[in-house]
Amino acid sequence: MKEARKFLIYILIFYVSFFLIAFLNQERIENFIEEKIKDGGYFFVFFFSFLMDVLDQPIGPEVPGIIGVLFNLDYLIVFLFCAIGSLIGSLFSFSFGKYVLSSKIGILCKSKKYNKHCKTFKRYGNISLLIASLTPVPYVLFCWLSGAFKMKLINFFIYGIIPRTIRIFLVLIAIKFFL
Template identity: 35%
Template sequence: MEQITDFFQYIMNSEEIIQTGGLIAIVLIVYIENGLFFGFFLPGDYLLFLSGVFCGLGLLKVNIYLLLMAIFAAAVLGSYTGYLSGYFFGEALENKKENLFFKKKHIKRTKKYFEKYGSRTLIIARFLPVIRTFAPILAGLVKMKLVNFSIYNIVGGGLWVGILVIGGYYLGDRFPWIINYVHWIIIFFLAITTFTVLKGYFSAKQEIENEL
């Protein structure tokens, strides 16, 4: 049990992941968080930002262009994995019997949401924890066209990776003392993303319920 606890503490610690796992660990976590439903809790935003900071400081021995391309590929491929899983296995979810934890009205609300906001959702969702993981799966579930999904997947992935990694790299390169404030950066990201997710969730829920 203690080993399991230690493992989860490790994967939630972006600073330790970068220092011990390097590029491989970063890419793997980004891939899982962007397309596999059980990866929704992984630290995507501040992992990207801190990887840029560490690269700028020289603590992560990877060329910035390689870092950008590797993370971008992981984000895009991860979302394709989520889309395909939703596309091919979504019917099994729709036919699932209702129970305490599963209600078909949630599927209906999801379809309504993607019918109205689908394309834009895939870009905005990149910057929203949890939603970032499930948006590609739900896009596949509602059978969004692959061409449309691909466009917004690539654009959204590019913006997400570019803004966070390049922003972190710039700060790490120009302001090396930022390493002393890593924990405050993580707290800042957590506060902002938590607020955004909760606000977006309740706003979308209210709008969808008004339409039903």
């Protein structure tokens, strides 16, 4: 029990630290992404979209896509690379939760103190993931939790991957036709 709590505290500290570093350097990170996409094109749209859904930080996977569209890359190909990168990144994060965090969370959920939180996520996990996939709420964290609480993969696709892909598509369409 103590080891599981200790492990999750370390993960949380790492998560918060990484998020804060990324948040404080958001402009610098976006400039770096812009530079790489300008030089490398579609590959870097894919690569950074993947990273955005693996590393939890305040930049969504549509940002590399937006940059690609602004550099006059074909918006449908950009969407394809962005969506595939996001899909693979989301599945990676889901798997991290399922195979790394689930045993630790399972131990904590057996305790009376954490059981209520576990039941809450199991009850509202689908809608929480849907909200995270469509809004600026930290999506990667919800991918981890979805895996850790053993959400069915089909539900993960329905409430996470498909809405995320629709969001990316709508953002890229808006950029292409309204800017």
